[in-house]
Amino acid sequence: xxxxxxxxxxxxxxxxxxxxxxxxxxxxxxxxxxxxxxxxxxxxxxxxxxxxxxxxxxxxxxxxxxxxxxxxxxxxxxxxxxxxxxxxxxxxxxxxxxxxxxxxxxxxxxxxxxxxxxxxxxxxxxxxxxxxxxxxxxxxxxxxxxxxxxxxxxxxxxxxxxxxxxxxxxxxxxxxxxxxxxxxxxxxxxxxxxxxxxxxxxxxxxxxxxxxxxxxxxxxxxxxxxxxxxxxxxxxxxxxxxxxxxxxxxxxxxxxxxxxxxxxxxxxxxxxxxxxx
Amino acid sequence: xxxxxxxxxxxxxxxxxxxxxxxxxxxxxxxxxxxxxxxxxxxxxxxxxxxxxxxxxxxxxxxxxxxxxxxxxxxxxxxxxxxxxxxxxxxxxxxxxxxxxxxxxxxxxxxxxxxxxxxxxxxxxxxxxxxxxxxxxxxxxxxxxxxxxxxxxxxxxxxxxxxxxxxxxxxxxxxxxxxxxxxxxxxxxxxxxxxxxxxxxxxxxxxxxxxxxxxxxxxxxxxxxxxxxxxxxxxxxxxxxxxxxxxxxxxxxxxxxxxxxxxxxxxxxxxxxxxxxxxxxxxxxxxxxxxxxxxxxxxxxxxxxxxxxxxxxxxxxxxxxxxxxxxxxxxxx
Numbered sequence: 001x002x003x004x005x006x007x008x009x010x011x012x013x014x015x016x017x018x019x020x021x022x023x024x025x026x027x028x029x030x031x032x033x034x035x036x037x038x039x040x041x042x043x044x045x046x047x048x049x050x051x052x053x054x055x056x057x058x059x060x061x062x063x064x065x066x067x068x069x070x071x072x073x074x075x076x077x078x079x080x081x082x083x084x085x086x087x088x089x090x091x092x093x094x095x096x097x098x099x100x101x102x103x104x105x106x107x108x109x110x111x112x113x114x115x116x117x118x119x120x121x122x123x124x125x126x127x128x129x130x131x132x133x134x135x136x137x138x139x140x141x142x143x144x145x146x147x148x149x150x151x152x153x154x155x156x157x158x159x160x161x162x163x164x165x166x167x168x169x170x171x172x173x174x175x176x177x178x179x180x181x182x183x184x185x186x187x188x189x190x191x192x193x194x195x196x197x198x199x200x201x202x203x204x205x206x207x208x209x210x211x212x213x214x215x216x217x218x219x220x221x222x223x224x225x226x227x228x229x230x231x232x233x234x235x236x237x238x239x240x241x242x243x244x245x246x247x248x249x250x251x252x253x254x255x256x257x258x259x260x261x262x263x264x265x266x267x268x269x270x271x272x273x274x275x276x277x
Numbered sequence: 278x279x280x281x282x283x284x285x286x287x288x289x290x291x292x293x294x295x296x297x298x299x300x301x302x303x304x305x306x307x308x309x310x311x312x313x314x315x316x317x318x319x320x321x322x323x324x325x326x327x328x329x330x331x332x333x334x335x336x337x338x339x340x341x342x343x344x345x346x347x348x349x350x351x352x353x354x355x356x357x358x359x360x361x362x363x364x365x366x367x368x369x370x371x372x373x374x375x376x377x378x379x380x381x382x383x384x385x386x387x388x389x390x391x392x393x394x395x396x397x398x399x400x401x402x403x404x405x406x407x408x409x410x411x412x413x414x415x416x417x418x419x420x421x422x423x424x425x426x427x428x429x430x431x432x433x434x435x436x437x438x439x440x441x442x443x444x445x446x447x448x449x450x451x452x453x454x455x456x457x458x459x460x461x462x463x464x465x466x467x468x469x470x471x472x473x474x475x476x477x478x479x480x481x482x483x484x485x486x487x488x489x490x491x492x493x494x495x496x497x498x499x500x501x502x503x504x505x506x507x508x509x510x511x512x513x514x515x516x517x518x519x520x521x522x523x524x525x526x527x528x529x530x531x532x533x534x535x536x537x538x539x540x541x542x543x544x545x546x547x548x549x550x551x552x553x554x555x556x557x558x559x560x561x562x563x564x565x566x567x568x569x570x571x572x573x574x575x576x577x578x579x580x581x582x583x584x585x586x587x588x589x590x591x592x593x594x595x596x597x598x599x600x601x602x603x604x605x606x607x608x609x610x
């Protein structure tokens with residue numbers, strides 16, 4: 001059984017001249033008169049790690065929910081490889097290869113670590129509706145699942161119940177589960193949220209490895225993570241794109257600094273605060 | 278009781294070749310007890326327990342393994358009961374097996390309809406919709422002529438199974454009912470431990486995540502709902518044969534509540550929980566009805582229920598499993 005390569009073919013050069021893999025045009029979302037996302041035009045280039053940052057309530061998670069159709073957009077278009085996915089269903093978007101994670105770690109806590117990954121692997125087998133087949137029929141996927149777990153350092157925990165894992169490891173498991181789908185675009189919603197410094201470094205490394213040959217769009221509060229990982233940054237404030245560019249240009253932008261300082265200071269620690277200012 | 282925990286471990290070990298596990302031994306012992314029981318206890322009482330155990334197991338498939346609380350499962354029990362009762366009463370000589378199959382299929386059809394309507398909602402809304410639909414069925418059964426309204430269907434003939442076994446004999450009928458129960462229990466166990474069951478568990482644990490893995494979760498929930506409804510219908514159909522009676526009581530919301538009570542008491546999300554829960558509730562009802570307490574039975578049952586829920590939330594079997602898990606953890610250290 002061949003294991004899925006965690007590191008796919010390198011995206012061709014990452015040249016920005018090519019058409020974006022994921023694009024939004026005039027994307028907007030109204031909640032009863034309140035516009036949470038307002039005319040957002042995003043272009044995510046293939047092979048990039050693209051960050052979406054901004055103060056609390058800027059609409060970052062709403063954009064994620066719109067992109068994966070967990071919420072329907074009020075106006076605007078979402079294009080994946082040039083084709084509109086605006087009206088597709090959530091699970092269909094996932095099958096296209098756009099796989100999202102969630103702000104709060106999304107694992108299946110009463111299942112074992114191995115089962116978590118296996119449930120992501122089993123769908124392509126086409127037996128997921130087969131209620132008359134024994135669970136043993138899934139054992140052929142175990143090797144592949146263990147291989148994925150090894151890559152995030154969880155192989156030894158494979159038979160533990162997920163609920164018993166510490167928080168940082170749950171996030172690593174979530175990443176392994178996402179990778180099991182061999183996504184082309186990973187949408188990570190605050191992958192380092194609520195983590196201690198050590199775990200943050202681990203996850204940054206995991207994302208860096210996992211992102212090879214893939215495109216990543218991530219919401220992140222921790223600016224040191226953003227500066228270490230991301231090729232391109234879009235700053236969202238009050239539902240609009242305030243600035244876009246690489247870390248140096250964005251952090252030098254006076255409007256961005258005002259948006260951050262004008263509201264709450266960046267949610268992370270004091271020294272990350274220094275990095276922006 | 279250590280065997281209950283072993284079930285999980287055997288399932289987890291996965292690739293291990295099949296061998297005799299303590300859980301297998303427990304099932305074997307229960308099976309043998311089931312075979313011997315009618316020679317010790319009154320068969321009709323035992324059959325009542327088996328029918329309700331099946332009903333509760335069907336309900337538990339939905340609540341325990343998908344996380345959907347249906348407050349209208351009586352509708353499926355009653356549909357199975359009325360269809361089987363009507364067919365066997367109107368067409369004497371019809372095989373009781375065919376009658377039961379027809380009743381089950383009726384519940385499957387109704388389950389598909391109700392499921393399609395209810396499955397889009399979650400939590401309390403799902404419970405309310407299933408309750409409303411079940412109440413609708415209750416009033417339908419009052420009005421429809423074939424149910425004989427308030428009177429119900431009496432004296433449904435049990436008939437002869439495959440033209441050989443005379444089911445009028447309580448012992449013969451017991452083994453027929455026992456066979457149905459064992460087959461249905463095996464089916465539920467298989468559903469829970471199948472590729473489909475894995476997806477159901479994932480949906481129960483975190484539905485948005487299951488969607489983001491590409492699963493069309495509504496479709497899975499609907500299949501589970503239909504399976505559960507069909508098995509509840511099977512329980513109703515079998516019950517009609519046992520009591521030769523199908524009545525409005527089967528369709529009332531009390532019945533939907535009772536099955537919740539049995540499942541929670543025994544242990545939701547455990548395979549043996551509903552069996553233990555229904556045995557306990559039916560047994561208590563039986564014992565208390567014979568005492569001089571009369572209508573106090575419901576009050577006493579209610580009090581027992583409150584005490585149980587407050588002191589051991591995961592039910593009798595659930596608590597046993599936790600106790601075993603704790604003990605095993607200590608041994609590991």
